[in-house]
Amino acid sequence: MKFVNRIILILFFLHGRVFFTFAQPTAEITRVAPGVIKLTSGKPEQFSPYYFCNEKPMTAAMGKLPEGKLPFNIQDIRIDITERGVLVEIPLDKQEQLYGFGLQMGSFNQKGLRKKPIVNDNPSHDLGYTHAPMPFYVSNKGYGILVNTSHYATFYCGSTAKNTGAIKLSDGKSGNSVAELYKNESPASGYVAVDVPGVQGVEVYVFEGPELLNVLQRYNLFSGGGALPAMWGLGIKYRVKADFNQQQVGKMAEYFRANDIPCDVLGLEPKWQTAAYSCSYVWNKDFFPTHDQFIDTMRSKGYHINLWEHAFVNPKSPLYAPLQNKSGNYLVWNGLVPDFVDTSASKLFANYHKETFVLKGISGFKMDECDNSNLTMGNATWSFPEHSRFPSGIDGEQMHQVFGIVYQKAVYNIYKELNTRTFLDVRASNAFASSYPASLYSDTYDHHEYIQMIINSGFSGLMWSPEVRESRSIADLMRRSQTAVLSAQTLYNSWYLQNPPWLQINIDKNNKNEFMENAKAVEADVRKLLNFRMSLVPYLYSAFADYHLKGIPPFRALVVDYPDDPKVFNIDDEYMIGQGMLAAPLTAESDERKVYLPAGNWYDFNTRKKYAGGQEYVIKTGYTDLPIFIKEGTILPLARPVEYISPDTRFELTCYVYGEQAETFSLFEDDGVTFDFEKGKYNILNLSYQNGKGTVMKTGGFKGSRFQVKKWEVIR
Structure with missing residues (x-):
């Protein structure tokens, strides 16, 4: 469909002064991909976010999604061009919940807020300042809106009320506090207003559902498909002290191998x-x-070298x-x-x-x-x-x-x-970046925000590393390590530490090579967590394959999978990993926390206890346990841990079956290091369990073998 916009200049007089505005009843509307509509009005800017997207939309995969639909008429989106710039208004229902705007820090459900997604090295009062701001939000009602601008834009998420002549009169009573005095009594509904100053036109991309998950799939697939990092990138990354020399880096490499601590990447500062x-x-x-010999030596020991830099x-x-x-x-x-x-x-x-x-x-x-x-x-x-x-x-x-x-x-x-x-590290990003294998990081260090950012990244085609640096206690170290293990990239950044943080949490003593009395015990606990990460690599790798091929975020908020459950609308510290795993990380503040489990039955991974969904529970999790729950019907393939992932690593798998009836789990298999999978050189191993027997059905064009199922175990 295509409607040509007509711009009409309207003059009117008020109190002897002349005013003018541009009336724009319609915009040019074009369907650019299955479930994706573009509205164009005026003269859009040249250097928009989509201008820099080289990847073509994966239209075949988009076409396999359920037929899209919107909860409003596309022509109800209004675009006005004025002397100030562009104003876009998108309908908003009272029951809608809004999420996104990139890698937001400090806020989750964005309804009722004023957001200004601007790139910045620090957040500020939930305004939208962040490392990866994005003019893109999604609704639990099954649609997404992307205003294709690289200018500083402000989104009023149902937070304003127009002068329509139908204003409800106040009772005249003043408030008793500053909060009451300045409270906005207008309902967070009606429309989202987007103010883009200094432009002469705009493009607006609308991503249809019908479900919230489908919206994110369409966005990621339209961006070229989600990133599939090198398999070794899903292992452990350790950044050494900023002033380490070649010999010191070599000693650190020897430390990991001598102590059987998994590590794939060493980062130089x-x-x-x-x-x-x-x-x-x-x-x-x-x-x-x-340095060339150093790189070769490290690679012979199974290490990949990552170099710090900036672009100036x-x-x-x-x-x-x-x-x-x-x-x-x-x-x-x-x-x-x-x-x-x-x-x-x-x-x-x-x-x-x-x-x-x-x-x-x-x-x-x-x-x-x-x-x-x-x-x-x-x-x-x-x-x-x-x-x-x-x-x-x-x-x-x-x-x-x-x-x-x-x-x-x-x-x-x-x-x-x-x-x-x-698998790269980067400190800034924006829209249509789904295909880039780059994980964001931040110099901020609030643990709850780090957990929240894992979840917010899933709304925007981003990856996030809640890296572990220093810790104020062993509890803090272990809780942060658990979160890192359950994220896109497990990263320890010791750029100002002589030794790993688990040997000494006190910075001064660490740099004097004075270790804690229980350093070896803490090291053993960290080793256990990192071994679990290595066990999880096949599962995570398949989740990233679904990200690339189907657009499904590997890490996503509960509201994505359960958009009609009001109890998950504001949960910003639990998230789904892959097909059937729910993570509920803890911080150092407590050894227990409340966990809400959505519809269905769930199993505590550590105790194997079964819980009914739709309820909230208080759960205790030890430092060497993983705060995860597995949904009934899931097949979870876990590998025997390896110290690093090489091109010829073959994972020995134990497949854990949760419940009597299990859904098929699709394991993605390729060489893990090239882009040959884009040419069809990959396999799908369908794992299924029926009538007391597990089976593996392999199809595809990859001639090698990455996985070997050694054992099946049923958990009832």
């Missing part, structure tokens, strides 16, 4: 290069005198001269800000990284500082200003919003072109 703020991208030979180019860098005329007109830490929107600038940056690092064996990068200095603090001025100009024509405000995306794109394309998968 700033001192690996000759200059870091800004960056030279040149090996520091005083610290890594034989130091004058001493070989990239400085080639990029000087392809960068913004402001510096950051006296370094250039590459115009990644310019294809030639992006290629220069990428080709240098390819030749200098990737072809030498570097498996990934930590792309830091690509968000923004803290906009809530007047003295936080390290990043480039919003009025910056770039050769491509993009301005500083837009560049801030998309900088993490174009940076990811430049680095990721190196690996894609080499047919080698990776």
Whole structure:
């Protein structure tokens, strides 16, 4: 369907003054993919988030989803263009619940709030400031709205009331507190208003359901399918101290193997290069005198090396001269800000990284500082200003919003072109990033927010690492470790610790090599958790395969699977992992917590006790247990733990069957390291259990073998 928008200038007089507005009864409406509608009005901006999405929509997979529908008429979405910019109004029902806006910190259910999704290195009062802001929200009524803008936009989520002449009169009583005085009595319903200043037009993408899960599937598939990281990326990543040299990193590598502690990736922090703020991208030979040999040695021991950097180019860098005329007109830490929107600038940056690092064996990068200095603090001025100009024509405000995306794109394309998968770290992102295997992280450290961000990431096609750094107690360390194990990336970041945090939680003593008396006992407890993570890799890998092939977020809020259950509308500390696992992490505040289990029957993974759904329970979980529940009917394949994942690792599986009747579980099998799965070189192993017998049915085009089912166990 297609309706051409007509813009009419209306003049009217009020109190002797002339006012004008643009009346826009309709917009151009186009169905761009199965279940995806685009509304276009005026002259949309060039450098929108979708402009940077190179991946084509997976229309075949989208076509297999249930037929989409909306709870309102598409023509009821109003787009007005004024001198200020664009105002978009989307109908909102009283019973609707709204979620999304990217990697939100501090808020979950967004209904009734004013959100301004702006890239920032710190949250502020639930306004929407975050590392990965997104002009995209979803409703439990089965639709999603994406306003395709890279400008700073404000979403009023049912929080405003218009002057329609039908105002309910106040009783005239004043409040007794500031909260009462400033309370907004208008209902959070009617419409969501989106204010986009400084633009002459806009595109609005509408993602149909009918269910909330289908909305997220359509969004991820429209973005090119969810990311499928290298299999080794789902193991354990450990970042060493910032000033470690080659010998010290080697000793840390030996420590993990000697103590049977799983580890796949070692991350090097700033001192690996000759200059870091800004960056030279040149090996520091005083610290890594034989860096190529070092990389080869680490790989022979099963380690992948990840390099920390940011995109601001130091004058001493070989990239400085080639990029000087392809960068913004402001510096950051006296370094250039590459115009990644310019294809030639992006290629220069990428080709240098390819030749200098990737072809030498570097498996990934930590792309830091690509968000923004803290906009809530007047003295936080390290990043480039919003009025910056770039050769491509993009301005500083837009560049801030998309900088993490174009940076990811430049680095990721190196690996894609080499047919080698990776798992990156990044500190900023935006819309249509589902296909990038990059996990976000933050310098903030509130544990509850870290749990909440796992859940919020699932609304927006993002991945999140609730990394473990220092801990104020052993309880804090263990609870954070449990959360890390139950996330997209299990990451310990010891950039200011001489030794792993489980050997000494006191920072000063850690850096003096003074260990806790019970260090070995704590180490053993951490080892147990990390071994569970390695056991979980086949299950997680299949969940990520569903993310890529079907668009199903591997980590998602309960409301996604149970959108009609009011009891889950505001649960921001429980989430689904894959097909049938519910996680309910704890913080150090208590050894017990309330857990709400939705409809159906559920099993406590640790005790195997069966619980009826639709109820709330108080659960106690030990430090070496996992706070997870398995839904009845689930087949859970767990592997014998390995210390690292190599191209020839073959997982020995025990399949746990929960309940008398089990649904088929589809295990995804491929080489785990290339993009050959996109050419059909993968297998699906359908695990089923009937009449007391487990069976494995394998189909597909992958000739190798990753999994071997050794045992079946029924839990009743």
